Amino acid sequence: MTGKLFRLIILNILLLVFIPGLLLNGYSQGQIPVKVMTAGSLLVPFRVIEEAYEEAHPEIDVLIEGHGSIQVIRHVTEVPLFSGEAIADVVAVADYSLIPKMMYQTLLPGENRAYANWCLQFATNSIGLAYSSQSKYAGEINIDNWYEVLSREEVKVGISDPRFDSCGYRALMAMKLAELFYGKEDILTSIIGDFSYPIKVEENDNGYTILVPEILEPERLVMRNSSVTLVFPLQSGDLDYAFEYKSVAEQHGLNFLELPPEINLSSDSYKTLCPDIKVKLAFKRFASVNPDFDILPIIYGLTVPANASHPEEAIRLIEFILGPEGQEILHQARQFTINPPLVDNPENLPVDLIPLVIREK
Amino acid sequence: MKISIRELIKEILLVLVSLLLVANSSLALQSSDTAVQEEIALKITAGDTVKTLTLDEIKEMPSLEGWGGRLRSSGxxxxxxxxxGVSLIELGNLVGGINPDTAVKVISRDGYAMTFSYKQIVEGDYITYDPVSKQEVPHEELQTILAYETDGNEITFQGGGPLRIAILSAKNQVTDGHWWCKWVEEIELIPAPKEWTLHLKGAIEENMDRGTFESGASEGCHGVKWVDDKGREWEGIPLWLLVGRVDDENPHEGKAFNDALVQEGYEVKIIAGDGYSVTLPISAIARKNNILVAYKLNGQFLPEEYWPLRLVGEGLTGKEQVGQIKEIEVLFP
Known part of the structure; x- marks a missing residue:
């Protein structure tokens, strides 16, 4: 009787402690949540991966959340500290360099270890021009005249906002590279037009710095907050052309004009034109991020934060993404992959992932 | 398993103590949350002027109510x-007000900062979208507020509260999500004079930007002041000095203004942004420091009707005082 009473008390305490937590978190069916914070341009394939993975692993609830890549990392290193937001288990960004820049150098609160110490380079992309068959001069535009078509007064051109989105600052870099590639001095200025506070370009010993002011009010250019949201005005005809990631354009059935490899940032071929182009935001937008972006090939990065709630499950999910089924989903979604992926710090990589990767050269 | 009465009492006591500790810490957390709520202050600054407000004080201010939604970067x-919530214009008024040469920087608790232009805050210059098609749609008046209530409830911390930026629009419209800053703690009015260029055309051409003009118009350089018959003080650069930049091949070295050319006679055309122009003979301008291209009126940048530059000075008629100057052209015979 006394033993029963004791067990009853313990059971009640356990129920008292755990049930509200489970209910609050919405996991009453016993699923393990694996939270994936991803760049917006990966949302289409990652939502398919979520579905396929949950079907194969009903005990797992994959939670996908998309942001601009900088915001993805801030939702790991800054926001949960005081918001109580759940920690991400997987981080996937459209610029792999943000992971060492923002996570390797930031220590977990009260601990002597960083938010991450390895990064997989697992996918790539290129930047070019998305357009529809209704776009003005759609039948005329080609690799030799695109910058002249985009400069025409009646043509509406869009980019994502370089203050918020990697596709935006990469578009500015591509236009500057085009000036060097085609030997025309005013491609960037004639396409973006005037602003109440102008975007300025400074030449230096290594190349160019594009200075983006705090307020961007274009007179001609159309700006949207991300590469994904540029798709809607292209589809409606409110926009003729947009600098866009190839995968995003193709995922949404848009036409895509490939730019020359020296311009499209799919590789480091830009170095034949210019060793360095930097986009610098002329203001501080984040507490912990230096708002300078150096030109690099478009390579996506993947990691598991050191404080992930479910690191083992996160690694299983990454294995799936890198495995045949995940790769097929990425290919179907027109997302170009690096297979096997490259790793920068193999000594820090979880053991189960080592057979799937090669060391960065 | 056999447990004695003494052990049972001991276990029960331990459990009760644990429960009390849990309850206590929970109460402590609640009271700490309440304390945070009471202490949360919004700091508003404009230069040296600082104003702080508690949440209750913000709620006592005149409020705006309406609908708003956001289009996230994920689509x-x-x-x-x-x-x-309270209009940002109202909050700006507490520290001197928002004008066309100010921008409004909103800083969040996590260090995130977003700067809004005058046109956004005062004129509602945002893009609005249909929430179903996500296509851009025209809008009427939009208002930027510091919101403290959503759907009749205080904004939770998870929801970006207690204070977050919101843009009020028609119910069937949404705006870009990145303007909806969460966890707002500070609002700063910062100077943000708009950029402009004055095109000078003559024997040579020059695009003089705002910085160069203002540097030239500073005291101790070429800056002059002139008071009109209404007692208003205009500040700028004498027109003849600007003409001297392009009247010959010498823009600024030594005697840049070519007096010999004045004898031969030529005209100067002052052109506004809308194409309106006035042409004056150089004899009416030469070496006259009281005919100036002004960029300030009573110590402030020019109001919109004249911005960025206006020709003012002694003896000029109303029609000759061209505003919104964009170009000055030297017309040689």
Missing amino acids: DIEGPFALK
Whole structure:
């Protein structure tokens, strides 16, 4: 009787402690949540991966959340500290360099270890021009005249906002590279037009710095907050052309004009034109991020934060993404992959992932 | 398993103590939350002027209510929500007000900062979208508020509260999500004079930007002041000095203004942004420091009707005082 009473008390305490937590978190069916914070341009394939993975692993609830890549990392290193937001288990960004820049150098609160110490380079992309068959001069535009078509007064051109989105600052870099590639001095200025506070370009010993002011009010250019949201005005005809990631354009059935490899940032071929182009935001937008972006090939990065709630499950999910089924989903979604992926710090990589990767050269 | 009465009492006591500790810490957390709520202050600054407000003080200010929703960068829609808060214009008025040469920087608790232009805050210059099609749609008046209530409830911390930026629009419209800053703690009015260029055309051409003009118009350089018959003080650069930049091949070295050319006679055309122009003979301008291209009136940048530059000075008629100057052209015979 006394033993029963004791067990009853313990059971009640356990129920008292755990049930509200489970209910609050919405996991009453016993699923393990694996939270994936991803760049917006990966949302289409990652939502398919979520579905396929949950079907194969009903005990797992994959939670996908998309942001601009900088915001993805801030939702790991800054926001949960005081918001109580759940920690991400997987981080996937459209610029792999943000992971060492923002996570390797930031220590977990009260601990002597960083938010991450390895990064997989697992996918790539290129930047070019998305357009529809209704776009003005759609039948005329080609690799030799695109910058002249985009400069025409009646043509509406869009980019994502370089203050918020990697596709935006990469578009500015591509236009500057085009000036060097085609030997025309005013491609960037004639396409973006005037602003109440102008975007300025400074030449230096290594190349160019594009200075983006705090307020961007274009007179001609159309700006949207991300590469994904540029798709809607292209589809409606409110926009003729947009600098866009190839995968995003193709995922949404848009036409895509490939730019020359020296311009499209799919590789480091830009170095034949210019060793360095930097986009610098002329203001501080984040507490912990230096708002300078150096030109690099478009390579996506993947990691598991050191404080992930479910690191083992996160690694299983990454294995799936890198495995045949995940790769097929990425290919179907027109997302170009690096297979096997490259790793920068193999000594820090979880053991189960080592057979799937090669060391960065 | 056999447990004695003494052990049972001991276990029960331990459990009770644990429960009390849990209850206590929970109460402590609640009271700490309440304390945080009471202590939260919004700091508003404009230069040296600082104003702080508690949440209750903000709620006592005149409020705006309406609908708003956001288009996230992922393409997802959130809202629309019923929102209540205080206009940023109202908050700006507490530290001197927002004018065309100010921008409004909103700083969040996590260090995130977003700067809004005058046109956004005062004229509602945002893009609005249909929440279903996500296509751009025209809008009427939009208002930027510091919201403290959504759908009749205080904004939770998870929801970006207690204070977050919201843009009030029609119920069937949403705006870009990145303007909806969460966890707002500070609002700063910062100087943000708009950029402009004055095109000078003559024997040579020059595009003089705002910085160069203002540097030239500083005291101790070429800056002059002139008071009109209404007692208003205009500040700028004498027109003849600007003409001297392009009247010959010498823009600024030594005697840049070519007096010999004055004898031969030529005209100067002052052209506004809308194409309106006035042409004056150089004899009416040469070496006259009281005919100036002004960029300030009573110590402030020019109001919109004249901005960025206006020709003013002794003896000029109303029609000759060209505003919104964009170009000055030297017309040689």
